[in-house]
Amino acid sequence: MNDRKITVMLGLLPFIMVLGNSSLIPILPEIQQNLNLNDTQTSFILSAFSLPAALAIPFVGILSDRYGRRKLIVLSLILVILGSLIAGVSEIVGSQYSYSLLTVGRIIQGVGAAGTTPLAMALAGDLFSGDRRAKVLGILEVYNGIGKVIAPIIGAVIALIAWYALFFLFPLVAIIPLIGVTRYVKEEKQESTVSFSTYIKKLGKVLKREQRWLYPMFFLGGLCLFLLFGSLYYLSFLIEEKYGMDGFFKGTSFAIPLGAMTITSYWTGKRIKENKVMMKKLVVIGVTSLISMFFIMVFFHSLPFLMFCLTVALGGLGFLLPCINMLVTSSVREEERGFIVSIYGMVRFIGVALGPIIFENWMKDVELMFYNSLMLTIIAAVWLGLRTRIHAPSYQ
Template identity: 60%
Template sequence: MKEKLMIVSLGLLPLIMVLGNSMLIPLLPSIQKSLHLSGVQTSLILSVFSIPAALCIPAVGILSDRYGRKKLIMYSLIVMIIGSFIAASSASFSSGSFAVLMAGRVIQGIGAAGTTTLAMALTGDVFIGEKRAKVLGLLEVYNGAGKVVAPIIGATAALVVWYAAFFVYPLAAGAALVGIVMYVREGKTGSESVSVQEYLKRAIGIVYDKRKWLFPLFFVGGLGLFLLFGILYYLSFLIEETYHIDGFF
């Protein structure tokens, strides 16, 4: 039973990462109107989450090798909760609301860096053989399911007010934090800790050795996500402004 709760707790981490942007897609028109934003400003609501997350993932990896996956996951969830409350508070500012929202989203992104990747790393530390493959597969199930339910969750929360969606993050992150503290055991720590210089040297070496398939893979993956979120961003405005179907519906 404890192992199942551990897997569920780890599974919440990729779900939280997906909620980061996907949950806000149907809310973008409402946020734009409420805060009187331009199209560029509205699009930044997604970008300022993704970019800090991507930039911080390598640093989180180094720190987790040195100080432990579990500890870094806990800190990451706390940071994401703080960022969520800051983002939600943007609705209460008569001026400067966009800056507050951006600050909250950046902090959320930094926290999100320690979710999916560390969940996979910790799974690799704790489980072995077929069990490891099974748990990694379940993490991907949570990831895929999150992409489906996230927009529905966000739109449902926004039936109250648009910024209610930002309180979903603390609920999900809080549930994951409790589960991580209570049921997740720490993997190996410190034994493979290396200096930043050595880490970068290894990373550059791997990129160079695997460049023939790594760069095309990154390009295709990045292009796919760019087109996906671009289309979803476009559709969220098209459906509401042209067909007057908004929010949950």
């Protein structure tokens, strides 16, 4: 097994997940105009991807524990490719059926995307151990961050050709990890002979056994993504409404704060190894960065302050997320890992989905919006501090 090639293949899986929605955001007005859609139909183009993915993630985790990660990743990527092609040809068949085909394609894409990020993390936990596992999990967050930076730019640039041309990019990206996983990952696990009901009871015992520290970790991980996408949604609104930037230029404005998160994620993944003392320090630094920056933004709302504070806050997320990923991935045995990591992935994805929706309502009072964000972060910090000292069990 070539570790470097495997790392690249795994890194492309969360990249595909991010690309699924973020690349469409700057071209939604063009899709709406070309297909003559109303606002509800347009917004459902995003929801048709997010909701099936969130609902499918736990089942993907359970199936991967029973039948193996490799099989589920291959199936997931095939679904991503199939859904993308259906969405891509939706414009060709004529306006009467275009929206229906686009929606069907997006749903299939979303179900396929459910097996990308969570299974990438679970497979990294299976294939690597110790320092290498921590580094690979950190690299996965780097790919995630890079995807968030460049996906809106990619969408805007490809839309210069045609809005539906973007959907033909997904198969080109997905085919690389599909070939790589098929070629380089040799799955030795045999299918489980344990009954499904027995397996579910066993997983319930795992959650009960580890609940003291897993639940606050899940909450903090989901909150990180909630604050990330909610803040970026507000930033997007602020830039467009007050400064008249849209499309490509709006996408590039996210590069500084998201770039900070990508850099700190990479550094953290390389440095934490299995050192729980360092993880604890970096979690404290990350949470402190979030609390201090949201406290400042309660009182100062101008674009320069916002850009500075979000850059520091997202840099803090870069310390937090790789540590949480490592702790969650290493906390359970291999046969339990797919389910636990998928639950964590589902919580993260719920955070991604709820962030823009809730921040849209909070934006009516910007001061209250940042105050609410501050309070949620403090609650997460207190819960984590009271329930755990980050002495999670470690299974190789």
